[in-house]
Amino acid sequence: MAVQLDARPPVAPTPGTTRPSRSVRLSRFDTRYSPYLYIAPFFLLFGVFGIYPLAYTFWVSLHDWDLLGADHPFVGLDNYSELLADPDFWHSVVNTLGIFVISTVPQLLLALWLANLLNRQLRARTTWRMAVLIPNVTSTAAVAIVFAVLFGRDFGMINWLLDHVGVDAIDWKANRLASWVAISAMVDWRWTGYNALIFLAAMQAIPRDLYESAAIDGAGRARQFWSITVPLLKPTIIFAVIISTIGGLQLFTEPRLFNSGTNAIRGGPLRESQTVTMYMFENAFAPHYNFGYGSAIAWLLFALIAVVAAVNVLLLRRLGGGARKEDSR
Amino acid sequence: MVTFTRRRLAAVALVATTALLGATACGGGDNEAAAGGPVTLTVDVFGQFGYAELYKEYMASHPDVKIVERGTGSNLDEYSPKLTQWLAAGKGAGDIVAIEEGLLVEYKANPQNFVNLLDHGAADLKGNFLDWKWNQGLTADGKQLIGLGTDVGGMAMCYRKDLFAKAGLPTDREAVSKLWPTWPDYIKVGEQFKAKNTGAAFLDAATNTFNTILLQTAGNTTGYSYYDTGDKLVVDSNPAVRQAYDTTMDIIDSGLSGRYGSWSEEWVSAFKQSKFATIACPAWMTGVIEGNAGPGAKGKWDIAQVPGNGGNWGGSFLAVPKQSKHQAAAIELAKFLTSAQGQIGAFKAKGPLPSSPQALADPAIVDSTNAYFSTAPVGRIFAEGAKNLKPVYMGPKNQAVRTEVENAVRSVELGKRSPEQGWADAVGNAEKAAAK
Numbered sequence: 186m187a188v189q190l191d192a193r194p195p196v197a198p199t200p201g202t203t204r205p206s207r208s209v210r211l212s213r214f215d216t217r218y219s220p221y222l223y224i225a226p227f228f229l230l231f232g233v234f235g236i237y238p239l240a241y242t243f244w245v246s247l248h249d250w251d252l253l254g255a256d257h258p259f260v261g262l263d264n265y266s267e268l269l270a271d272p273d274f275w276h277s278v279v280n281t282l283g284i285f286v287i288s289t290v291p292q293l294l295l296a297l298w299l300a301n302l303l304n305r306q307l308r309a310r311t312t313w314r315m316a317v318l319i320p321n322v323t324s325t326a327a328v329a330i331v332f333a334v335l336f337g338r339d340f341g342m343i344n345w346l347l348d349h350v351g352v353d354a355i356d357w358k359a360n361r362l363a364s365w366v367a368i369s370a371m372v373d374w375r376w377t378g379y380n381a382l383i384f385l386a387a388m389q390a391i392p393r394d395l396y397e398s399a400a401i402d403g404a405g406r407a408r409q410f411w412s413i414t415v416p417l418l419k420p421t422i423i424f425a426v427i428i429s430t431i432g433g434l435q436l437f438t439e440p441r442l443f444n445s446g447t448n449a450i451r452g453g454p455l456r457e458s459q460t461v462t463m464y465m466f467e468n469a470f471a472p473h474y475n476f477g478y479g480s481a482i483a484w485l486l487f488a489l490i491a492v493v494a495a496v497n498v499l500l501l502r503r504l505g506g507g508a509r510k511e512d513s514r
Numbered sequence: 515m516v517t518f519t520r521r522r523l524a525a526v527a528l529v530a531t532t533a534l535l536g537a538t539a540c541g542g543g544d545n546e547a548a549a550g551g552p553v554t555l556t557v558d559v560f561g562q563f564g565y566a567e568l569y570k571e572y573m574a575s576h577p578d579v580k581i582v583e584r585g586t587g588s589n590l591d592e593y594s595p596k597l598t599q600w601l602a603a604g605k606g607a608g609d610i611v612a613i614e615e616g617l618l619v620e621y622k623a624n625p626q627n628f629v630n631l632l633d634h635g636a637a638d639l640k641g642n643f644l645d646w647k648w649n650q651g652l653t654a655d656g657k658q659l660i661g662l663g664t665d666v667g668g669m670a671m672c673y674r675k676d677l678f679a680k681a682g683l684p685t686d687r688e689a690v691s692k693l694w695p696t697w698p699d700y701i702k703v704g705e706q707f708k709a710k711n712t713g714a715a716f717l718d719a720a721t722n723t724f725n726t727i728l729l730q731t732a733g734n735t736t737g738y739s740y741y742d743t744g745d746k747l748v749v750d751s752n753p754a755v756r757q758a759y760d761t762t763m764d765i766i767d768s769g770l771s772g773r774y775g776s777w778s779e780e781w782v783s784a785f786k787q788s789k790f791a792t793i794a795c796p797a798w799m800t801g802v803i804e805g806n807a808g809p810g811a812k813g814k815w816d817i818a819q820v821p822g823n824g825g826n827w828g829g830s831f832l833a834v835p836k837q838s839k840h841q842a843a844a845i846e847l848a849k850f851l852t853s854a855q856g857q858i859g860a861f862k863a864k865g866p867l868p869s870s871p872q873a874l875a876d877p878a879i880v881d882s883t884n885a886y887f888s889t890a891p892v893g894r895i896f897a898e899g900a901k902n903l904k905p906v907y908m909g910p911k912n913q914a915v916r917t918e919v920e921n922a923v924r925s926v927e928l929g930k931r932s933p934e935q936g937w938a939d940a941v942g943n944a945e946k947a948a949a950k
Contacts, residue, residue: 252602253624333779340783358775359928446778447591447721448917454924455931471595472914473950474620 317378329442564863661831665866715772730825741909
């Protein structure tokens with residue numbers, strides 16, 4: 186069903202009335218309203234795919250909403266109070282934050298280092314720069330399946346290698362910390378190169394003369410990196426951290442596919458690697474089909490992301506500010 | 515001139531917006547003529563229902579019907595959430611949908627999503643199904659029939675002859691059946707097997723075996739498992755659950771399990787690499803084993819009696835969602851697929867055991883053998899037991915509760931919990947899941 190909107194200007198007035206001429210009024214209408222029309226597509230799309238689902242999810246979260254049930258009684262904030270007292274939910278929050286820290290910290294440091302290397306005069310520079318992006322082009326599902334096989338308990342290559350150096354086989358799926366590490370490895374494999382390219386782009390915008398004068402003042406490579414590159418990259422680093430925070434806290438495909446078999450959505454018998462989004466799915470869909478509770482989880486996740494992103498930005502401001510003072514001395 | 519261009523741009527922007535909104539609003543929806551003309555019927559299944567030949571036969575006799583099957587080979591865990599979403603959304607489901615027995619209870623609680631087959635002459639078909647199978651398809655008040663039965667899950671024990679030979683155990687199916695009249699006997703055989711260090715575990719995973727023992731014990735004693743017939747959660751008070759749990763703990767204690775999480779990738783690999791010697795084997799499992807172990811293991815598997823006595827695990831139904839645009843044609847096809855002839859055809863193709871007494875008595879079933887399983891007389895092994903199967907009642911949140919209890923078993927199997935902790939987890943988490 187297409188929405189019918191009249192694209193034409195208002196109909197011409199009845200003759201005989203004394204009003205400004207048609208073209209003048211059209212022109213006034215144009216200057217006043219067309220800018221809104223130009224930006225309307227974005228806001229309409231955002232409304233349909235952003236605001237509406239957000240608001241509807243909140244509406245659903247206030248109800249006892251069985252996915253198949255005929256009626257959905259209003260329960261107010263019951264889903265939220267139940268959720269805040271739900272140990273399985275907090276367990277999934279800890280998992281998510283754990284995986285986030287284990288994956289993001291090394292990922293961004295590694296990306297920074299890679300970008301710094303790629304920023305030098307290298308032979309076949311474009312090839313190297315393209316190469317770091319290749320993992321990002323592979324499908325998440327393919328990466329997750331390959332890694333799940335690599336990290337297999339009995340038939341996995343990692344355990345086979347560990348066996349060669351005399352380390353006992355690790356049950357990557359049944360050990361909470363080990364499962365976090367395995368999932369983080371998948372995330373880093375895909376996203377390190379992507380972040381490295383973003384950092385690289387920002388590094389190239391740093392004026393060369395800063396480095397030259399620093400070199401004349403006797404600053405070595407490391408000193409230049411920490412005193413010039415990092416402080417000037419601060420806005421980009423903040424951007425990368427926020428994007429990584431959003432992605433990291435919404436982590437789903439990697440842990441979901443890392444766990445295979447019945448109830449993979451549970452992330453292991455004791456929920457070893459169940460992230461918040463997986464817990465949300467478990468409740469909203471199989472086996473509970475409790476849409477209201479799932480929606481409440483979605484909203485708390487939204488709040489959690491906002492909080493963590495804010496904390497990250499504040500921390501970074503601190504760090505960056507300290508570096509800048511040092512720089513200006 | 516400038517204003518003209520701008521106005522035109524404004525118009526373009528508006529039209530583009532309208533078009534986008536329109537495009538998103540009219541996604542999906544087939545406007546096929548419901549009356550007369552050719553109809554396409556979509557059948558949603560999981561796993562292997564073995565209907566391909568039957569579709570051809572039906573399409574030949576009904577030239578105006580085209581049949582498309584979706585979901586063949588998919589995991590029940592992936593299929594059932596999709597089906598639930600289609601039903602909740604009011605569109606997307608096939609004209610015929612397969613529903614597994616354990617999930618049927620949840621769909622029965624909201625019968626408004628399905629066509630009442632009793633309104634379409636299904637009552638005459640009652641005699642074509644085992645009594646309990648027919649009754650499972652009815653809602654609690656008996657007024658609506660949601661699904662027509664397809665198969666039942668009569669139980670056996672599948673085993674690897676080559677691994678048994680390696681461990682010095684008999685390989686003949688009669689002799690193997692005599693080794694384990696009861697589950698404690700099965701454990702004893704397992705211990706002998708383990709002592710021979712064949713490089714393989716005795717069984718695949720404790721969870722599958724637990725479910726087998728539970729359904730068997732419950733069928734033979736209380737007639738219900740996690741919920742009693744009044745829909746009260748009885749995980750901690752039903753002796754059948756506790757007995758199955760304790761027997762499974764003995765299996766785990768004896769170190770017989772390969773601890774491959776059922777239906778995981780490692781489980782599938784373990785089939786291929788011959789990493790376990792026995793697996794509890796409802797009739798439909800034979801198709802799963804053949805698919806997982808591959809052609810290389812043909813003739814290495816065989817089928818013996820299950821320890822204990824009988825039991826039923828699984829089996830499905832065909833239902834017609836109310837949202838189907840071709841209800842009459844779909845009902846007719848569902849009746850054909852679940853008829854005795856239809857069930858025999860499916861059994862021959864992929865092994866699901868018929869739920870029709872006529873089919874179970876038919877020589878085509880009784881005399882059938884399975885080439886993959888060393889030409890075991892599968893018809894005789896499964897069909898004989900099927901007529902005397904004792905069904906197990908399942909309550910409203912059966913699937914969610916079963917998930918919790920099986921995960922508790924699994925956590926003990928992996929050494930993460932003691933048997934006592936595991937039992938406490940099972941009872942506590944089951945209560946939590948049932949309340950959700």
